[in-house]
Amino acid sequence: MPRKLTHAACAVTVTTALALGAAPAALAAERPDSAAAADTPLSATDTSELVRIADGYLNQRADTVTATGRNRKAPVVPQAAEASLRARLAQEFTTLAKQGRAYEKASGGYTRAEVKATPGAATRSGDTATLELTEDTRLLYPDVPKGAPEAEEYSLAHTLTFTRTAAGGWQLASDKPDLGTGDVTTYAAAPEEGRTEPDSQDKDTPAVRASLARPAEQSPKAAASYNYRKMVAYANKYWKHPNDDYRTYGNDCTNFISQAMYAGGWKPVGGSLLDRRNNKKWFYGPQPWTSYTWAGAENWYFFAQVHSKRTKPLRNIWALGTADVLQADWGPRPNNNIDHSMIVTALTRTERYLTYHTGNTHNRKLSNLLAKRPDAWYYAHRT
Known part of the structure; x- marks a missing residue:
């Protein structure tokens, strides 16, 4: 099998993201009044609300591959999310639950998930808010042999965007996890291909x-x-x-x-x-x-x-x-x-x-x- 030389696979300084929902620029374009507004720090109250929504969403995502998610008849998706995003997440969570059943057959699967969401910068531009967040998740294994790891762990940076509702609350509009060329268990999309530079x-x-x-x-x-x-x-x-x-x-x-x-x-x-x-x-x-x-x-x-x-x-x-x-x-x-x-x-x-x-x-x-x-x-x- 012939091989090609690449320089950039797993070495390119480019943040890769899986976008769920509209990008922040697109969201702003739909709201001319907010597009011109400069980014400003979000209030403590609003930031707390965004973190609450994000934490619930990440827990629901992690649960999809565990015993909880793989046994559900229908996926559980965040209600505080735009309708189009909820529809896409329902499809993705269904795929992840199917994968959870494949993990159960292959190795016993995962019993439960433990998720910790650590917020970073939170800004607002008109009716759009952006939250930087780090997700630390443990997917626990069943029947762990003596001396073997008790869980799979991953740490993932996210950029989440939210839009203001007519009632004044916030709803999740998109999630951009920094996946790159690696693979994360709770995401269904195929990893990014590395760039090639033939030699x-x-x-x-x-x-x-x-x-x-x-x-x-x-x-x-x-x-x-x-x-x-x-x-x-x-x-x-x-x-x-x-x-x-x-x-x-x-x-x-x-x-x-x-x-x-x-x-x-x-x-x-x-x-x-x-x-x-x-x-x-x-x-x-x-x-x-x-x-x-x-x-x-x-x-x-x-x-x-x-x-x-x-x-x-x-x-x-x-x-x-x-x-x-x-x-x-x-x-x-x-x-x-x-x-x-x-x-x-x-x-x-x-x-x-x-x-x-x-x-x-x-x-x-x-x-x-x-x-x-x-x-x-x-x-x-x-x-």
Whole structure:
């Protein structure tokens, strides 16, 4: 299978969003009297009301994939929302409940959700209000084996817009979560595809796709000179709040993986500005002295597996061990370009748990990811 080189997958400094409802500009355009108004801070009373609406909406969304949502006959959507948004959410929540039933079949699913909404800036422009918010959600697992993670966790930034009703209250108009090229369990849309930048250097290099079938025996972790415990400890420490010693990219998954590999003993190769595009080099430095292989998913693949041989291809996805890396070219139409990188932070005899940035996720079950994204192409690395 021919491969193409990309620089930007999981490394482009662009905030990606799934918009639900009209964009703020469109909402303002529908209200000429408010369009000209400058953004002003929202009152404490109004801010409290927006947070209440947002918190209810995020709890309803998280519940869709749990035992609560998957057993409902009809989805529960926020009543304090524009009619068009309620209709779209009803469709999406129905899809998520179906996925919740698929998770139940694959791994037991999720028993319940715990959601914390932390508000940021809140502004108003006429009859439109905008609220920045961080969602921290835990999706709890059933029948947790001793020593295994008890929940999948994710942290996600949101930009929510609201419109003033005729009665003077507020209603939710749109939600723009910062999803990027990653995948978040409580969102149905396919992750964004990474941008590509072809380079003849590795254009025709074949890659090994991992089978999704469960083997009878699992491959043990191979001994090497790297410290896998430190790799996992790094991922567990910085999955939610990035390490301030490094830049954070809009799509940050491979930057995060490189940091974990470095913490476990990977040594930089190169360092010259002229080496940035060279897939045989791997290094971090002041902007722009950082290699594409450090933060670009496809480029990292070529450095790690093809040129440096620091990783070996696993022909079965279930052979992954702790600190191994899984990469994905998302479906439903994989385009021969790796979009996303994840690290294994825990495992049991029957499960692997994945951690990644964009959107920041900790200890997600591999079986649940496969139940949601069976059409992706996966590339498994033994580190």
